[in-house]
Amino acid sequence: MNKIISRPTTEEHQARKTIMEVAYLCLSVFLFLIVILSGRANFASAASRVSFAVQVLIGVASLACFVLARRGHTMAGAYFLPYGVLLLTFALINSTGIGSVNALFFVTIVVIAGVTAGMRGVILFAALSVVSVVGLSLAQAQGLLANKTPVSVVTPAITIAHVVGDALVLVLLIRIFNQNLHRALASNQELRQLQTGLEQRIAERTRDLQIAADVSRQITRVLDLDVLLPKLVQKTRQGFNLYYVALYLHDQHTGKLTLEAGAGREGARMKSDEESLHISARPSVVAQAAREHKPEIINDTAQSAIYSFDPHLPDTRAEAAFPMLVSDELVGVLDLESETVGRFQESETQIFATLAEQIAIAVRNAQLYSRQEQVARELERTDLMKSRFLASMSHELRTPLNAIINFTQLIAMGVAGPVTDEQATMLNTSLSSSRHLLQLINDVLDISKIQAGKLSLYIEEDVNLNVEIKAAVDMAEPLLQKQDASRERPIRFIQDVDKDLPLTACDRRRLRQVLLNLLSNAIKFTEQGSITLSAKKRGDEFLFAVMDTGPGIPREMQARIFEPFVQATNDNKHAPGTGLGLPISRSLVQAHGGDLWMESALGEGTTFFFTLPFRQ
């Protein structure tokens, strides 16, 4: 029977086994149905009871075949078929004889044979069926069968035609089925091979990418090249199982490629030897890649004219050098060496190229970072120098100035002997100039602190604003009197200050400084009319205003007067100022959380406003 079933491949075998199992099950059910039907019809005589027993045996045998088939004994089914045919023929002899119902049975046998045993099975069983039908017809014609009806030629002829026709159709179907099955199995095989190949490649790529990602992580974390690069070459060598990995950095000015990091002991030795080569060096895979800005891959060093033997690395058989570029500017070269000929295949070179690119960016970042750090250190030094300069300004500049002021004052007071009026005037001018210089120094210190963001307030609780306003007015009044002395009509000084302004938290000295600055500005620039100081509480803040009837400030100057060293007028007939008072005042008010602004109309006067938040 082995010949009947074409030698199957594993897949074919598997597919056929499943089909056979189903077929045996159908056959068993079918046989049982026949047994039961025929048994019911002919149960009266002893002969028919024997016949029934035989049919039960057939049923049990077919079931056993099914069970065996399920357990993997596929041949059992094939053995069963002729056995079943013979026994069924015997059963038919005992029962009805040849007829159209039996034709159906033979057709069924042929179909099942086709499904289970293939094309040759169909032909064999079709032949068997024809022989059986012919035999049965002859037996019936001779009256050997129980059925006494004479047989005509037509019935067996129809049955045979039926069987042969069906067998032909089946053979065709099976051929098509087999072809398709073969094709399907073949493409399945192909698919599976492809899939296995793909899986393998995916696994390789995943591994490569993991190493690359690992290296990249290092790159983004470490900004110190001395730490980063040795780690990088080590990781790359281990991860890609290479013989040697090295990084060369390119110096644009000298054109030198200097070994920055090399993996392993060889690398350390070459690093301590400060190995370097010039970009024009030949033969050199590294220099070639650097010159061309392209990866240079030598898969068999013995066949290469570019490769130059390195006694430190005697086992190199393949070398690949990848230029490290940042926007086409050469940062360095990543050099990989392997003991295996043909190590650097296209699949991996892309990853190495990407790696080289990333290292290039990392190196560039680290270089920029260290440069930035240097700049920051320099700035810090400059800042420290500035602070020292300011401290020395405040002490070394003011100490002699203090002496000048105090000695001038003492002499003017007559402490060192009588002073004439003329001398007194000159001494007082000297004194006021010295004081102006001192104010300038103080203002410069203030503005430096403000610009450096180092201005800090000394906030005191429960400051009585009425007291502070009075103190500022007391300080401003001598200035006003002095100005008035040279005028025909004195300037009216009007105070519109609410009594009992609530106590608030603020920097008293700075508040006085602001008030005094605004008042002295008003006094300096007002030729006639009045100066009004007002202070009121408005909601949760205080509103201060210093209004004068001076010349007013041109619109184009209004924004600029808050810039350092800018004054509304250039003529110096007014008491000279530092040009720093307003910017300082505004900063002081803003530091309190308030604001300072102005309104002015040419020829009518100027009003400076500022607010101070009320804080209990």
Next chain:
Amino acid sequence: MNPQKPILVYVEDDENSIFVMKMVVERVMKLPTLYVLQSRADFVQQVKGLGVVPDVFLLDIQMKPYDGVELLSMLRSDPQFDKSKVIALTASVTNEEVSLLKRGGFDGAIAKPLNIEVFPDLIARIMKGESIWHIV
């Protein structure tokens, strides 16, 4: 203690400042003498060597080797000078320094350069027990 004739001690390392203060105290305020001491480790001994308990100590802040704040703590370690007023003389009127002086336990501060016109009045007010922070 005579409020009209307070005993003043001045600690300063700048000759010009010492000269000005002597002039102000002896010629303008017409006090008998201004005691001038140096910033040294034996500061308390120097004071005791004067033979009098000073009413007001005027300590310069920016001095070497010991600054005014350090001298103050030396003084405060001796109960003999509990009643003496200690005033800081300072040129740098930064907020940090003012709060430092207040926290340091000074009874007041007077800005440098000395305003000779108001200085006698400031001393008189200090003698009356007022807390003077004349640092504008």
